[in-house]
Amino acid sequence: MCVHDHNALPAPDSALARRSVLAGAAALAGLGVLGVPSASAAVPALAAPAAGAAAASAPSGRPSAPGYPGSAPETRPLVIEGGTLVDPVTGDATADAVVVLDGGRVVAAGDRDATRKAVAGVAGRADVVDAAGRFVVPGLVDAHVHANALEDARLILHNGATTVRSGSSSFYQDIALAALPEWAPGLSPRMHPAGLFVSPELGDSVLADPELAPLAALTDGVREEKALAHLTGVNRKRGATVIKTRANPRAGLPEQDPLELVYGEEQLAAIVRAAKGAGVLCHSYSAEGIAGAVRAGVRSIEHGVFVDGATLADMAARGTYFTPTLAGIASMQGSADPVLAERGREYAPVLREAVRAAADAGVGVVAGTDSFGTDVTPIGTEARALADAGLPALEALRSVTTRPAALLGVEREVGRLVKGAVADVVLLDSDPLASAAALEQVSAVIAQGRVVRNDG
Template sequence: MCTHDHDSLPAPDASLARRSVIAGAAALAGIGLLPASAAAAPAPVAGRPAAPGYHGNAQTPPPLVVEGGTIVDPVTGDAIEDGVVVLEGGRIEAVGDRASTRRAVAAVAGRATVVDATGRFVVPGLVDAHVHANALEDARLILSHGATTVRSGSSSFYQDVALASLPEWAPGLSPRMHAAGLFVSPELGDSVLADPALAPLAALSDGVHDPKDLAHLTKNNIKRGASVIKTRANPRAGLAEQDPLELVYDQEQLSAVVAAAKGAGVLCHAYSAEGIAGAVRAGVRSIEHGVYVDEATLADMAVRGTAFTPTLAGLASMADSANPVLAERGRAYTPVLQEAVRAAVAAGVDVIAGTDSFGTDVMPIGTEARSLANAGLSPLQALRAVTTTPARLLGVGRTVGRLVRGGVADVVLLDADPLADAAALERVSGVIAQGVVVRDDA
């Protein structure tokens, strides 16, 4: 729902500057979140190399063996009791029952840390397809709830691009980040200070509307290392003074963004039927929020492969707002969006989970999975919405979202069975990210 306002972003205050990725990178050495062995693992998502010219070499965390839990496969819905997952070199070396993994376990004997998952359910690291992380603390909180891979919904000063580089040098500090850079939106506010190349946009009296200016901003995001692009068709539902059904960018303008993105997936904030339809025809990869999507557009989305990220739990939470306008929107929009989710599933549209978490106001990705199940997804469909389906959208389906040999070393431990009840995805008791134990409540 985007209750936060990116359109008039201030420069960071002193406390944010101290903890932000850009101004506070030196804090990595003493952040106190990881064991001393946490040093490095897989390459970052962003297009530019991390720490170019740095004298040191990335190191790999020691091996891990996760044993005794019930391993759940989101693709097949199968479960392996008393299963074992062997992690080494930032990747999965083996997964299966004790007999099939015996050699892999023996190969790391004496070097590996053993995580006892007895009585718990073992699933791949979860994917949150819509977050706004601007600082290390934001990333830490997102990770603690089991989201080991995330797609940024934009940041204010390219912090998400910097976060995308962290897993290579500080595994376990941040999720794998698919960065969007700056929001491609009419009013950039102080975000024009994020790069000197954006200075010309500050002179635009009417904001960023011309397709050439939209392309310039989009191309600069890509140049800075963004791997996805976030834009909009409508204003926010979460700001009482804005009309979420007003059209901000039409199909021609959105097409300019998609063309300039040059293959980077474009996610589009949209509420009105007109705005959603125009965005889909423009070629965006996913619709965010999408309350008033109609059947004709859903059919078009199914043909084009356009995904749907309803951010249902976040929008529903507006019903509890002290602001009467927002509370009424939450009450009115929630049942409409729930019906849109059901219609999307029926139409064959990929429904993916995103929390729209902003800063340290982090919603567990499992809460969105539960909300999707309440709207009509089966527990297995809800599990896929936080694993395999968004991984496929992000182009990492071979290594993310499923526990298979060669996959990334991201594992989540649950205290309940996600195949029986999607609410189990809220009961996270262990998180392994990039081969590092971030959390283990056992």
């Protein structure tokens, strides 16, 4: 629900130059110079490129960094055996299944007969994870997070989200995090970065890049179409693969009115044009703001409490997705601030009904936690909240796998454990086809081919 101030982090060093933006972001994220963990580190790994990663790739397919003589680490093959493999596409479950990972990809997944050749191919080289008694699902996707440091990324990853879409960062930290998986497998989820929030008030984020200096002189903030296009273009130039903007203020700040219109349809359309194909996610609450954002061509509506039936029909026709961040909105009910507590009591039931109406209208509902910093909500908690609002268990599973993968354009690699998919796997203690609550019961996470957590 964006209760946080996106621009609250300290400003970077004043000597930050244009070509050192990404390095500065990495420093702000808590990454030391070439701070790659050893193979025995507690948080392990990836081999396939993350979307939006800044590193170039060598002809061999291995990443390279100009001027850096080292090479990216390789991960050992991994065999996950004995669990029940769940396919979010078909809803099928395969008992006593095997998943073989090698080179950052799924080599085989299925019953023992179907995977026998693949297992033999990694014999003597592979590590083995015993998944007996557990349920094997693809790595989960959180479609709305705010990760500004390595610890944020670690917590998100350990809760099962191996792919995430950023809802913006303060100083391009998400862009730096997107580059890490190739070099430090398992240190960060696969990040689809947004860069800076396209919002009227940039605050200290104007210091993230020298090219943003002209925006500091705007007395009314970033509102004119040419300023919006400039900020969006700088984000894209720095490596943002999605763009985050807003139609309304934040619901989680009592002094703000979340139904006030910040950007109208024409302004949002200017952002969509300047994004040049990068999906735009739009923070919006009011019926007017949501409708304008959808007509402007945004890729997804975030929060969307007061979306109406006509706009849901328009979203379904256009293929616009809905990220309700339901658990975050509902959590306001427990706020010590009376304004926020009342807002939570009012908004939560309305949003639950909006989720049901969106699903009935054929709108793609995706799970996003709106986690900020180390205040991380497990992605499974949001999936359970969506199920509590009326989504069947299989649809809740799809909200954290296949559906956000399609939103991000990575459905051939993410959201399903089939040959060629990325080597991201989550083990659950109970059956997600029986209850979405199972998605909160994460006991192991394999990210980018490396085990980062295994409680079993």
